[in-house]
Amino acid sequence: MPQIPLDDYLVLSAAMFVIGLIGFLVRRNPLTMLMAIELMWNAGNLVLAAFARNFSDMSGQVFVFVVITVAAAEAAIALAIVVMVFRRRPDVDVDDISVLRG
């Protein structure tokens, strides 16, 4: 089975990370911004798994597992905050939510 070189995975992951980063900075809808964050998490996961294969070391894959768990916790809390904010203000634009008090 011919192995795909590590560099291909790194380039692909860099492209995905930068797409997520630009999306996070450009979009103003908090839900889309959270999804852009998920893209960045997954770009990082891809690098970790690629290096785990390259060095034949399970530590990278275990760390991907930890990252996925933390991403789940982050998504749960962030979405709870989004729901709470939009109970009070119906419009969706993060630029309008610049103070912490409701």
Next chain:
Amino acid sequence: MTALFAACAAVLVLSAIGVVVSRHPVHSVVGLIVNFAALAVLFLTLSAEFLAMIQIIIYAGAILVLFLFVIALLTVGSDPIERTANKLPEQAGQAVIAGLVALGFIAWGIQTDWTAAAARPAPDLGTVGTFGVQLLTTHVFAFEATGFVLLVAIIGVVMMAGRRETGARS
């Protein structure tokens, strides 16, 4: 194998762009599902079978369903389309520049030649058995810390949900 990688890479990048440029959040979620499926296949090419499974089960199955629930919850009163969706915000130019600078940094960072350090992958790398043994022996502290993070997240969400009740009462 290489054709599979190329196809998955194309799907990954295109669906990522779709997530970012979609006007409606539901379309973004659909793009994200396609993205995660392609990523699961890429995990399989990296002989990370367990990761491919939890990518589908946890990400596509749990987190994206959470996103869909929140979108459904927010669409009751109003459409969650951002007001500025038709025109780019004024920071868009700076954002693209920042992204390109980040891409330059990453490209500079990954120039190292890793082929010398490459090891032959073990035949059982990434199977559920190997993963479980590693998770409960070498990386048991990370495992426990992850459980603590989840506990804190649960407490935080419950506290936020409970505060809404008291706020409505007062």
